[in-house]
Amino acid sequence: MRILVFGAGAMGSLFGSRLSIRNHVTLVGRREHVRAIREKGLVVRGETKGVFYIDAIENVGEYEGYPDLILIAVKSYDTEDAVREIVRRFGKEIYVVSLQNGLDNLDKMKKHLGEDRIILALTTEACTFSRPGEVLHTGRGKTILGSLTEIDMVEKLREELNLVGFEAEISKDIIRDMWRKAMINACINPLTALLEVENGRLKNPVLFEIVRKVCRECVDVAVAKGLDIEYDDMLKEVEEVIDATSRNLSSMLQSLMRGRKTEIDSINGYICKVGGEYGIRTEVNDLLVKLIRMKEARR
């Protein structure tokens, strides 16, 4: 397949690197990264190792031809601009896969693309951007794929991801899975980012009481939206993730440490927005959103 990766940061570079083993991949990234890849190839260290000689460009206008598939791997606050650029260049008939966290990417994609062109990919692979031309694959995970309508491309992508060494499955209910993943992030990310602690510290009884409250509000909102999610199951899942990632720094904390914006609006912010639409109180999530925004403003 001809695959274009829009947003060659950590995730985009990782997925692009492995997919390039069997496909023609082009990365769209920032100038320094593109220049380094053109000069020396893309270096991937850690769980994936190698130097990948992949085409890299700075904007979709430079792409020649028409790809079979576009992977969006920008942060969620850049999704709308990315989709707009993609549709301007390739039209509305292109298959677009969101490889992102957050709950608002789907709405942003639906503004510009038909439901039969949108694929969601939720991944627990972990990767960091080391320097231009190099990323570090820090942890192996699973990638779950799904779409709103039956799309053959989902199965094609699943097969391709597995053939290049990822563990990919098709979800029975991708919207529910997307909410579950976002709710785990909502419970862990802002608190660890505000307190500047590893995930495991949330097991402290005082902090875990806040986690419970965040989780309660998230589940209330999800249920109001019609999702079949139980509070006890969700809290158990959050606790399991805290245990499994106890020494990790959440992505939100890492973003703040690097002086970057966070995805708070797409996670807790989105929960609050939907809560407002259904008249569900989301006081703790609201507070976390405000505090993270204050911390972002100090960058």
Ligand SMILES: NC(=O)c1ccc[n+]([C@@H]2O[C@H](COP(=O)([O-])OP(=O)(O)OC[C@H]3O[C@@H](n4cnc5c(N)ncnc54)[C@H](OP(=O)(O)O)[C@@H]3O)[C@@H](O)[C@H]2O)c1
């Ligand atoms: N990293 C992980 O381990 C991980 C795991 C699971 C899910 N995710 C999700 O995957 C998504 C991507 O995360 P990430 O960690 O890969 O972020 P990232 O490293 O910041 O990568 C995004 C890249 O896209 C670039 N970009 C944005 N707009 C662009 C444009 N118009 N043209 C070219 N490049 C553009 C960004 O450049 P600038 O920074 O200069 O804007 C950045 O290099 C997020 O939703 C995240 O939550 C990440």
